[in-house]
Amino acid sequence: MLAIARQLSPELAARGMDTAAAQARVAIAGSLPDPTIQVMSDDVDRTSGSRPNKMIYSFQQEIPLWGRRDLRRQVARAEVGQMTSQAQAAEAELIERVKTAFARYYTSYEAVHRTEDLHQAIHGVAQVARERYAQGRGEQQEVFRAEVETTRVATEIVRLEAALKSAQGQLNALLVRPIGAPLATPERLRPLPEVRALDAARLADRARAANPALAADAAAINGADTNRRLTDRNWYPDITVGAAAVDRSGFGPGGYQAWVALKVPLQWGLREAQTREAGAQAGAARARFDARELQIRSDLAEAVASFEGNRRTADLIRRRLLPQAQALVRSGAAGYGFGRVDLATVLRAQHDLADFRLQLLSAEFDGQRQLAVIERLVGGDL
Numbered sequence: 066m067l068a069i070a071r072q073l074s075p076e077l078a079a080r081g082m083d084t085a086a087a088q089a090r091v092a093i094a095g096s097l098p099d100p101t102i103q104v105m106s107d108d109v110d111r112t113s114g115s116r117p118n119k120m121i122y123s124f125q126q127e128i129p130l131w132g133r134r135d136l137r138r139q140v141a142r143a144e145v146g147q148m149t150s151q152a153q154a155a156e157a158e159l160i161e162r163v164k165t166a167f168a169r170y171y172t173s174y175e176a177v178h179r180t181e182d183l184h185q186a187i188h189g190v191a192q193v194a195r196e197r198y199a200q201g202r203g204e205q206q207e208v209f210r211a212e213v214e215t216t217r218v219a220t221e222i223v224r225l226e227a228a229l230k231s232a233q234g235q236l237n238a239l240l241v242r243p244i245g246a247p248l249a250t251p252e253r254l255r256p257l258p259e260v261r262a263l264d265a266a267r268l269a270d271r272a273r274a275a276n277p278a279l280a281a282d283a284a285a286i287n288g289a290d291t292n293r294r295l296t297d298r299n300w301y302p303d304i305t306v307g308a309a310a311v312d313r314s315g316f317g318p319g320g321y322q323a324w325v326a327l328k329v330p331l332q333w334g335l336r337e338a339q340t341r342e343a344g345a346q347a348g349a350a351r352a353r354f355d356a357r358e359l360q361i362r363s364d365l366a367e368a369v370a371s372f373e374g375n376r377r378t379a380d381l382i383r384r385r386l387l388p389q390a391q392a393l394v395r396s397g398a399a400g401y402g403f404g405r406v407d408l409a410t411v412l413r414a415q416h417d418l419a420d421f422r423l424q425l426l427s428a429e430f431d432g433q434r435q436l437a438v439i440e441r442l443v444g445g446d447l
Contacts (some may be wrong), residue, residue: 066240070163071156073241080152087148088142094137100126103309123322124309133303136295143288150281153444157277159239161441164255166236168433171251172426173229179227179426183419184218190411191215193401200435207408214412227423254433258378258447261342265369268443269362275444276361282354289347298344299336302327365442379428382421 071077106120191211234244275277309322330336397414400406440446 066167066236067160067163069240073160075241077152077159080148080155084145084148084152086332087145091138091141091145094141095134097129097134098127100124105335120312121309121322122352123307123309125305125326127303127305129303131298131301133295133298136291136298138186139291140288143284145285145292147199147281147288150277150284154281157441157444161437163236163239164437165400165434166232166239166439167251168249168254168430168437170229170232170236171254172430173225173232174251175303176423177222177225177229179419179422180222181212182413184215184222186213186415187211187373187412190415191399192402193398193406197404201236210408210414235293236276250296250306254429257349257432257436258411260373260376262447263369263372263439265366268365268369271443272361273358274364276442277444279354279357279361282357286350286354289350290342293343293347296339299339300330302330330436332434364441368435368442369439372432372439375435377430379425382425382428386436387418387425390414394418404439 397411
């Protein structure tokens with residue numbers, strides 16, 4: 066499913082096109098501006114229509130100096146790095162959503178089947194209640210109570226089936242499939258990593274090195290610093306070189322002209338403002354990097370703590386509560402058949418077992434969701 070999501074995601078396709086556009090801008094940034102070709106005549110007699118005394122054919126080219134072209138290419142390359150990292154961040158977010166959607170689909174599927182098991186068990190209890198009543202060993206109220214519980218669990222199954230359809234729709238949407246498209250039966254959840262792999266400090270170091278959002282901010286810092294250096298070069302003028310051929314149309318010998326022109330940086334206020342703007346942009350880029358790093362550390366600490374808590378909860382339910390509840394159900398069912406246990410105790414035991422199973426599924430889903438968050442923050446699977 067991850068491979069399908071990567072291949073078909075329109076968002077990732079758009080990010081790829083943005084990156085391709087940024088790569089094309091590298092060549093644009095290093096190119097010279099278009100030259101100017103000029104044809105000029107003078108001394109034209111409009112009344113007689115005589116030919117001009119002189120025709121001048123000129124060519125001029127503006128040439129950026131002081132390394133401006135190279136700096137512009139560096140700014141464009143930094144933008145390519147930023148776009149690439151943003152595409153990787155979008156892919157990481159998509160992967161997180163797919164992982165979470167699959168975990169929701171699995172736990173919703175299992176919740177429906179666990180509740181169907183409860184429905185079948187209570188239906189069996191209701192059958193025993195009817196038999197006891199038919200034999201004169203039970204009360205009619207017990208039969209009604211068991212049937213009410215059977216109907217109540219049936220309504221819960223309907224609610225859980227709706228949640229399952231919602232989970233299927235979310236997963237299909239991420240896979241760019243019709244909302245109601247069929248999905249295979251989920252087999253199992255992803256295995257959880259070892260506890261030693263969840264050291265918060267080590268994960269923070271890994272996130273600093275591999276988190277794509279941080280990489281995008283680092284590329285933005287590089288681009289802002291380069292743009293600041295480029296703005297500083299605006300104090301130095303560019304030059305324009307030109308050449309012309311002169312045709313006097315028989316009124317004198319032809320000739321040639323050549324010249325060099327430069328722009329005089331007289332707009333001091335403009336350049337000072339550009340310098341302040343570039344410096345502020347560089348400072349803002351660094352501040353965004355620091356803020357994102359702090360946020361990632363905070364999110365990692367929260368996700369790791371929640372993951373460990375959900376894992377311990379799931380272990381307690383799986384190893385202790387479920388075996389105890391199953392033993393209580395077996396004991397209650399056997400005792401009710403012989404009249405040693407009342408119906409309320411049997412039904413409560415059945416509901417407790419079903420509730421523990423649903424709590425286990427909820428803890429497993431939360432663990433998978435937090436694992437997906439951690440893996441997005443650190444930039445890869447654990």
